[in-house]
Amino acid sequence: MKIITIVGAGQMACALSFPATQNGNKVRVVGTPLDRDVIETAKTTGFHTLLKRQLPSTGIEYYQIEDVNKALDGADVVICGVSSFGVDWFSDNILPIIPENIPLLSITKGMIDLEDGSMITYPQYFQSKLILNKKLSINAIGGPCTSYELADKDNSVVTFCGYDIDILRTLKSLFESPYYHISLSTDVVGVECAVALKNAYALGVSLAIGLTIGADGLGHEHYNSQAGLFGQSVKEMKHLLEIVGGGEENIILSAGDLYVTVFGGRTRKVGTLLGQGLSIEESIKQLKGVTLESIVIATRTARGVRVLAKRGIVKLSDFPLLMHVDNIINSGAAAVDIPWKAFETEKI
Amino acid sequence: MKIITIVGAGQMACALSFPATQNGNKVRVVGTPLDRDVIETAKTTGFHTLLKRQLPSTGIEYYQIEDVNKALDGADVVICGVSSFGVDWFSDNILPIIPENIPLLSITKGMIDLEDGSMITYPQYFQSKLILNKKLSINAIGGPCTSYELADKDNSVVTFCGYDIDILRTLKSLFESPYYHISLSTDVVGVECAVALKNAYALGVSLAIGLTIGADGLGHEHYNSQAGLFGQSVKEMKHLLEIVGGGEENIILSAGDLYVTVFGGRTRKVGTLLGQGLSIEESIKQLKGVTLESIVIATRTARGVRVLAKRGIVKLSDFPLLMHVDNIINSGAAAVDIPWKAFETEKI
Structure with a gap:
């Protein structure tokens, strides 16, 4: 059993709670300041108002943003669950408080263009936002998977990418399930650009x-x-x-x-x-x-x-x-x- | 104005009569022995019973198979319009009577596997069926295009392939239209396998x-x-x-x-x-x-x-x-x- 802390209570992030809890893991969902109502409703009813589904009935806890440190305490993995519009908020507020030994798995798809025309992925962007000498394993999920259908346990084929294959294998072991099929790739730029x-x-x-x-x-x-x-x-x-x-x-x-x-x-x-x-x-x-x-x-x-x-x-x-x-x-x-x-x- | 003779009154072949006649060409549709009813109905009403559409009202003529020679007389291009199940019939009965100077354009998609596991395309198969020393320009159409929607003039993007780029350019000129967009390729094996x-x-x-x-x-x-x-x-x-x-x-x-x-x-x-x-x-x-x-x-x-x-x-x-x-x-x-x-x- 591992503890998976999701920061950003978006649809895809919360849909991941299905394979995660089914594998016996504990999931902690932390809302951003914009997710206050989503968290409030989920806390009382277990219903996700955007995903329009009941989330798993056991193995999941909900936190408002002021309790983020409590949610990170003892976590084995952190999921970045914000949309591309929340990437800067995540970089400024969450990246600094993730301990170095906890891998990050990001579901945010997108790219940022630099002034010289080159394009960088969010994992690269997060990397650039780390404070000096901080080492964090930054991984991401790509592939054709809509949140609704993952929540409904339709068979979904995705790719986890990151620079360390051993960490990727560990992440895969937390989420792989009879309906969630995970390939691994160390070609972060290729995977992330492809899906962006x-x-x-x-x-x-x-x-x-x-x-x-x-x-x-x-x-x-x-x-x-x-x-x-x-x-x-x-x-x-x-x-x-x-x-x-x-x-x-x-x-x-x-x-x-x-x-x-x-x-x-x-x-x-x-x-x-x-x-x-x-x-x-x-x-x-x-x-x-x-x-x-x-x-x-x-x-x-x-x-x-x-x-x-x-x-x-x-x-x-x-x-x-x-x-x-x-x-x-x-x-x-x-x-x-x-x-x-x-x-x-x-x-x- | 060119004369385009279509042998095999299938749906895709007859759908091609729309861009062909719109460009001012004359189209002659010849039914196979299996198309007897299709041709009979089209002759009297202009309606294609399988395509479920009225074919162009002008610039198109219909022939039963016994009149195939009349339909080939003076033709500038022959279209092979049979399905993959008619390929042998076409090879045995039509290939021998197409004059050498008339290019063939095939709409049949498919491949044939040989005993050693290699796979050959229909243009290659037709080539192998030519009588000794006969030279025929064999070309084919690939790409995402359903016959119904071509007949309805939805924008369609296809590729004509063959070994002679000049002949391909001529063929393109007969069919290109505001809704039928044609790329050209001399990679016959690549195009035909891709679409098969x-x-x-x-x-x-x-x-x-x-x-x-x-x-x-x-x-x-x-x-x-x-x-x-x-x-x-x-x-x-x-x-x-x-x-x-x-x-x-x-x-x-x-x-x-x-x-x-x-x-x-x-x-x-x-x-x-x-x-x-x-x-x-x-x-x-x-x-x-x-x-x-x-x-x-x-x-x-x-x-x-x-x-x-x-x-x-x-x-x-x-x-x-x-x-x-x-x-x-x-x-x-x-x-x-x-x-x-x-x-x-x-x-x-």
Whole structure:
């Protein structure tokens, strides 16, 4: 039995409590200041208001943020359970109080672009935020897995990544279950970029949903155009993986994760609304209160690629779909103007 | 204006008449002996009974098989429009009467395994069937495109492959349209294998649909398990592409084509029925009259891989999903026993 402390009571983090407790571990869920109501309700009823599920009835305890030190006391693993919008809060408030000998496992997907156009993953970002000489094992989860379905014990295939294979094996032993299947990889950059990028491209693929169902939503959903955008997404993600130095086999993760994300909720909704002809402002308004990581990751990746293109390192023409998505989000371009002809290639 | 003669009045072949006639070409559709009724109805009403659509009202003519020579007279291109079950008929009856100067463009997807475990594409197979010294330009279409949606002018992204880029460019000029987007590739083996394999794996992915909706079909469809099988499919297809010597960038085609096939009809149905617990015989019975190319391609590919494994060229353990699909089809294995743990990897 190990003690797993989750900081950030988001949906995915709390969904992990199912395989964790089933394996006999104790789970402590600590809410961020934004999770106060979630924790309060869970404490009294065991119900997670965002995941919309009863959490495991035994083996789980809930803490408000002021009790975080109590929740960390004796913990064997800490889970970073915040969304990409909470990464700085986590870095400033939680990273400093995690003891060196306790590994961190992060569920946050995303990337940050630097001024020179290079892109870094959250594990790298967390690393850069550690105080001088602090050593912390920072690991992360990638792969196609939506929180609802993990909570419902649908078979899910994920990858844990980190720099120390022994720590990864230990982490795997805490969570592996008959429905939660875990591969391991020490290629942190490859895994994390692969799964971060799919958010941007899921938005791109779902444009085709909105375009075929039309402004009134009554049209018939078509798949040829979705598949065309899916293939183009895989092509561009493959290229981006090369740029960041991730192993090309991680395209397997990108493709699987892109698949589940197109069907999985938030990103599909914003892409569909854009495809139906709404502006980015109107789309965000319709999805009020929902975190839209896809918009952030698309903007950051496009910004990075544009800087790299200016430096002569990549060609913008290799990323027509990413550029289109970015132009919709940040320059008011019409979703309907998908650059189909730019996807055509000649291989001789 | 060019004359395009389609032999085999299948759905995809006839769907091509939309971009073809829109570009001002004349299309002649010749039915196989099995298409007699399809041609008869189309002649009198313009309706394609399998595609369930009105074909273009102008620029298209219909021929029964006894008039095939008339239909070939003056043709600029011949389309092979048969399914994989008609390939031998086409080789025996049509290949010999196509003049050398007329390029062939085939829509048939599939592969044939030879006794030594190697796999050859239909363009290669057609080539092997030509009479001594006959030179014919044999080209083919790959990529994610269902016939219904092409007929409905949904944006579709495909690849024409063949050995002569100039002929490919000419073929492209006949069909490219505002909704039909064509890349070109001289990597015939890579393109054709990429798109053939997806049929086998689409069956694998759709097992998860049947497993989550359950025997009564009332369960909730989940995507984590589909995505897990999708990622595993991409991994195995990538490996198979290497084995046959196709360029690895063709995984883009496999992924897009797998995506559209999972949503596209026949293969999804058989995989779903198997996932729901029906035997292969019961599933085929339920889909009576429907061509099930996925079963053929999965069986052939698995047979090829098993021979290659015996010869020490590949490891069977690298293809757990293909083996599982093959075991369901050919050895009565239960769909539910998906070898999830065999999908897990360690990358150090």
